[in-house]
Amino acid sequence: MTATTADKAEIIKAHARGANDTxxxxxxxxxxxxxxxxxxxxxxxxxxxxxxxxxxxxLVNARKSLLAYLKSRDAERYTALIQKLGLRK
Structure with missing residues (x-):
């Protein structure tokens, strides 16, 4: 089932870098x-x-592309995100 608006807002709040970062x-x-x-x-x-x-x-390929972009720009943010989401076990 898709995420509700409240679920999305919670995810955005947990991972945002600023106040209105989406x-x-x-x-x-x-x-x-x-x-x-x-x-x-x-x-x-x-x-x-x-x-x-x-x-x-x-969806998986879009996520993979975004992760590759983040890894090339800032490896520390990449590793923090991977650990936070529980990817790449």
Whole structure:
């Protein structure tokens, strides 16, 4: 299920770098991670939903691109975000 407005506001508040920050890579990656985590159980139950899986793969690739951008710009912020979100175990 998709995240509600309150859930998104909470994610933005937790990862924002400033008061009205919604566009930083940290916030974008956190929102994408929340969407990916919400969609994952659906694909475990519906193995043949290939059209929906394509959308999930697009989200994963967008997150991967943002993480690569952040890693090239500021490695410390990248490692902090990875640890905070629990990625790259």
């Amino acid at each position: 566009g930083s890579p940290e916030v974008q990656v956190a929102l994408l991670t929340a969407r990916i985590n919400a969609l994952t159980p659906h694909f475990k139950a519906h193995l043949k939903d290939h059209h929906g899986r394509r959308g999930l793969l697009k």
